[in-house]
Amino acid sequence: MTKSDKPVxxxxxxxxxxxLMLAKGFxxxxxxxxxxxxxxxxxxxxxYFKGKEDLARATLERVxxxxxxxxxxxxxxxxxxxxDRVYGYVDLVIEMSQSNIAQQGCxxxxxxxxxxxxxxxxxxxxxxFFMKWTESFQADLDQAKAQEAPEANFxxxxxxxxxxxxxxxxxxxxxxRRDMKVxxxxxxxxxxxxxSLFGK
Amino acid sequence: MTKSDKPVxxxxxxxxxxxLMLAKGFxxxxxxxxxxxxxxxxxxxxxYFKGKEDLARATLERVxxxxxxxxxxxxxxxxxxxxDRVYGYVDLVIEMSQSNIAQQGCxxxxxxxxxxxxxxxxxxxxxxFFMKWTESFQADLDQAKAQEAPEANFxxxxxxxxxxxxxxxxxxxxxxRRDMKVxxxxxxxxxxxxxSLFGK
DNA sequence: TATATCATACCAACCAGTCGGTATATAATA
DNA sequence: TATTATATACCGACTGGTTGGTATGATATA
Numbered sequence: 179m180t181k182s183d184k185p186v187x188x189x190x191x192x193x194x195x196x197x198l199m200l201a202k203g204f205x206x207x208x209x210x211x212x213x214x215x216x217x218x219x220x221x222x223x224x225x226y227f228k229g230k231e232d233l234a235r236a237t238l239e240r241v242x243x244x245x246x247x248x249x250x251x252x253x254x255x256x257x258x259x260x261x262d263r264v265y266g267y268v269d270l271v272i273e274m275s276q277s278n279i280a281q282q283g284c285x286x287x288x289x290x291x292x293x294x295x296x297x298x299x300x301x302x303x304x305x306x307f308f309m310k311w312t313e314s315f316q317a318d319l320d321q322a323k324a325q326e327a328p329e330a331n332f333x334x335x336x337x338x339x340x341x342x343x344x345x346x347x348x349x350x351x352x353x354x355r356r357d358m359k360v361x362x363x364x365x366x367x368x369x370x371x372x373x374s375l376f377g378k
Numbered sequence: 379m380t381k382s383d384k385p386v387x388x389x390x391x392x393x394x395x396x397x398l399m400l401a402k403g404f405x406x407x408x409x410x411x412x413x414x415x416x417x418x419x420x421x422x423x424x425x426y427f428k429g430k431e432d433l434a435r436a437t438l439e440r441v442x443x444x445x446x447x448x449x450x451x452x453x454x455x456x457x458x459x460x461x462d463r464v465y466g467y468v469d470l471v472i473e474m475s476q477s478n479i480a481q482q483g484c485x486x487x488x489x490x491x492x493x494x495x496x497x498x499x500x501x502x503x504x505x506x507f508f509m510k511w512t513e514s515f516q517a518d519l520d521q522a523k524a525q526e527a528p529e530a531n532f533x534x535x536x537x538x539x540x541x542x543x544x545x546x547x548x549x550x551x552x553x554x555r556r557d558m559k560v561x562x563x564x565x566x567x568x569x570x571x572x573x574s575l576f577g578k
Numbered sequence: 579t580a581t582a583t584c585a586t587a588c589c590a591a592c593c594a595g596t597c598g599g600t601a602t603a604t605a606a607t608a
Numbered sequence: 609t610a611t612t613a614t615a616t617a618c619c620g621a622c623t624g625g626t627t628g629g630t631a632t633g634a635t636a637t638a
Contacts, residue, residue, distance in 0.1 A: 187617080201495040205406040209594060220595080221619045230594070283491070287547075290554040291483070291491060295401040304554040332570075339551060339560055340567040344540070347487075347547025351539060354490035354504040360539055367540040370532075371567065374574035387583080409628065420629085422584045430628065 188226050190216040195237045200282040203292050204234055234289065235303065241285050242307050246314075248274075260321035261376055267318060268369050271345065275361040283353055286311075287346040312338045326376045337375075344368045388426050390416040395437045400482040403492050404434055434489065435503065441485050442507050446514075448474075460521035461576055467518060468569050471545065475561040483553055486511075487546040512538045526576045537575075544568045 194215035198207040209230055213223050227233040249255075254266030290304040312335065319334040348364040394415035398407040409430050413423050427433040449455075454466030490504040512535065519534040548564040 203403060203405060203492045205403065206492070206496065208592085210592095219619050221597090221599095222617070224595070225617065282495075287550050288491060290550050291488060292403045292406070294553040294556075295482075296406065301554055301556075308551060308554055333563075336560075336563045337567065340544070340548075340564045343547035343551055343560065343564045344543055345547060346550045347543035347545065348540075350487050350490050350546045351508060351543055353494040354501055354508055356494075356501075360536075360543065363533075363536045364540045364543045367537065367571065371571040371574065374571065408626080410626090419585050421586075421632095424629070425583065 192237050195233050263318050264322045272362050272365045283349040395433050463518050464522045472562050472565045483549040
């Protein structure tokens with residue numbers, strides 16, 4: 179209670195910010211809404227964060243680290259065949275998109291779209307996160323390609339970017355439809371594309 | 379000047395709203411910014427539109443109609459082979475994405491992401507526009523499939539949705555990177571996927 | 579004159595952020 | 609042990625500025 183209560187408050191603020199900003203975006207989300215949702219007052223909020231943008235960045239970082247850890251620790255990671263890891267990764271993302279964890283979309287995509295033209299530093303932050311994400315997937319794609327299709331002339335970097343585009347775009351459609359089915363279907367199309375590239 | 383200036387005022391407001399909301403989103407764009415950009419005053423603004431949301435909807439409708447017309451009147455439409463029309467369509471979207479017309483992204487995707495959870499009617503509007511868009515592409519896909527791969531078991535509807543997802547998601551990446559190259563590359567990947575489905 | 583177009587002044591609500599203060603806990607000191 | 613000091617956690621009233629929208633009036637056109 180004494181020592182384990184302290185971080186909880188900050189976590190509550192981060193959680194509230196995540197949910198609200200995922201739903202309504204950065205601008206439309208009020209500091210007071212976040213405070214109400216986290217059951218703290220504004221004085222408390224500004225004790226932990228310099229301001230709204232500071233909180234947004236902290237939230238984005240936390241989400242990204244959480245997802246990175248989840249993916250890195252997933253069972254599919256220990257598959258010996260690199261191509262299995264590629265498919266395993268896509269399957270895991272499909273699974274995660276259908277669970278209620280990412281039921282609302284992707285905060286990274288949200289911020290990239292909303293803030294890129296107004297918050298230059300946020301734009302750079304988003305671009306960097308996208309780059310890290312891309313590179314981690316590309317690493318597996320490279321290994322799979324070296325083993326399965328070394329002669330093929332597709333670019334693994336742009337293929338990894340394509341995957342992220344598919345996912346982020348599908349989230350948009352899913353949001354307007356209130357149904358995550360599109361995400362799954364679109365990622366399955368991407369998987370089909372991978373099969374055509376790797377000769378299954 | 380006299381007669382050609384009148385409709386221009388409303389168009390200027392629509393144009394200003396399009397540019398600003400594409401860059402900053404609906405919420406972060408103020409009506410005063412729109413008025414300043416369109417070089418009119420607020421009194422004038424509220425003469426033409428009931429409010430900010432009314433303007434947003436009008437802008438979205440105008441953009442959609444404009445793009446529909448552009449695509450419907452494009453030369454590729456008269457190609458006799460349905461599969462050529464499919465590829466022609468993708469090529470045209472690639473071309474448009476690289477030109478300075480859609481250099482900022484897609485207002486439909488923007489609104490869908492930002493307003494789906496707060497403006498129910500806007501969510502429905504966006505979902506309907508997405509549906510119209512999907513169906514128009516699906517029509518060509520159906521014809522191409524009937525001719526080239528009638529036995530194949532892919533779903534043309536979900537394939538058309540996949541295309542839109544690719545495009546919208548690539549716009550997000552492009553925005554954070556300030557470079558539309560990703561859009562072209564991702565759409566080329568989609569084209570490769572189509573080739574694998576139709577056996578070229 | 580009547581109507582459409584546009585301008586100016588204004589308002590109530592809302593917003594991010596500030597500020598002075600309280601409560602609690604640990605630690606240093608006497 | 610009692611007391612003082614210091615730091616962290618939290619509260620809620622307040623502020624300066626912004627926002628969407630209104631009220632009213634001027635001008636132009638038909």
